[in-house]
Amino acid sequence: MRCATGAESNYPCPGPCVPFTLCHMIDASSILPGYAGPEELVRAVVRALADVARAAPAGAPADPVPADLEDVRRTGAGDPEAYRRLVERHQDHVARILWRFDRDRRVHEELVQDVFVEAYLSLGQYRGTGPFEHWLTRIATRVGYRYWKEKARRRQVTPFNTQEWDQATDGDTVAETLEPDLAAELLYRVFAQLAPRDRLVLTLRYLDQCDVAETAQRTGWTKTMVKVQTLRARQRLRTLLEYRGLESIG
Numbered sequence: 251m252r253c254a255t256g257a258e259s260n261y262p263c264p265g266p267c268v269p270f271t272l273c274h275m276i277d278a279s280s281i282l283p284g285y286a287g288p289e290e291l292v293r294a295v296v297r298a299l300a301d302v303a304r305a306a307p308a309g310a311p312a313d314p315v316p317a318d319l320e321d322v323r324r325t326g327a328g329d330p331e332a333y334r335r336l337v338e339r340h341q342d343h344v345a346r347i348l349w350r351f352d353r354d355r356r357v358h359e360e361l362v363q364d365v366f367v368e369a370y371l372s373l374g375q376y377r378g379t380g381p382f383e384h385w386l387t388r389i390a391t392r393v394g395y396r397y398w399k400e401k402a403r404r405r406q407v408t409p410f411n412t413q414e415w416d417q418a419t420d421g422d423t424v425a426e427t428l429e430p431d432l433a434a435e436l437l438y439r440v441f442a443q444l445a446p447r448d449r450l451v452l453t454l455r456y457l458d459q460c461d462v463a464e465t466a467q468r469t470g471w472t473k474t475m476v477k478v479q480t481l482r483a484r485q486r487l488r489t490l491l492e493y494r495g496l497e498s499i500g
Contacts, residue, residue, distance in 0.1 A: 312380065312381045312384070313380075313381070314378050314379070314380060314381050314382065315381060315382065315383075317335075317339070318336065318339070318381070318382035318383075319378050319382075320332075321333070321335050321336050321339075322336070322373060322376060322378065322382065325370075325373060326373065326374070333370060333373075336382070337366050340382070340383055340386055341362065341366070343383055343386070343387070344362050344365050344366070344386055344390050345358070345362050347387060347390040347391065347394065348361045348362050348365070348390055348393070348394055350394065350453055350457065350458070351394030351395075351397055351398060352394075352397065353435070353438065357397075361393055361394060361397060364393050365386065365389050365390045365393050368389055368392075368393060369385075369386055369389050372389075384467075387468060388467065388468050388470075391450075391454075391468045391469060392470075394450075395446060395450050395469070398446035398449060398450070399446045401446075402445065402446050440487075440490070440491075441453065443490055444483065444486060444487065444490065445486070447479060447483070448479070448482070448483035448486050448487070449483075450469065451465065451469075451476065451479045451480050451483050452480075452483050452484070452487065454468060454469070455476075455480055462476050462477060462480075465480075
């Protein structure tokens, strides 16, 4: 598949080749010592989202990559190959972010393209004070969030099958049969029942393990808003689980 700039892309797609399963989303052992399989991981993640405010430690500020700075400069000077190099260098990173927002391959590819088109049109706003990848991350988050809001307005939310969830999280032998991809899909559907703002803050804080500062940077919210929104989203998730009869999981 080619992106809007014409560069070849190998975006992740649903199936065995996808490395973005629930096991990669969060460190289960830090929440549930002695983790033995997908069933425990599903329970641990839901419990963490509903009951525990756990943030990842903030990393040290990174410096811009010289190759990116040079290609941004060349792009501004009219060199089309320079932007192609930027796309090729960062498309996998952007694709991983957008996989959080939609798992349909066609939609996912369109979202990734939208990010690079938007980035190209606003390239003059990149000041080079931080990594180009961080700047793209904020754009990707904005594009994905906008997509969620548009989808919510159209009421295109996949119905949540409580029976499927009950079957996946009940019984002593489930851990031996439940595939990690299915566990990830079930959690994805739970999140889809929430409002886009709640879904975004929970995804960033607990799946991507962003701290308050990074979440604020990626969303454009204040740190105070991030904290308040996190508390509200957790409460709404708890209410959703109680309403769906899933509170026993926590």
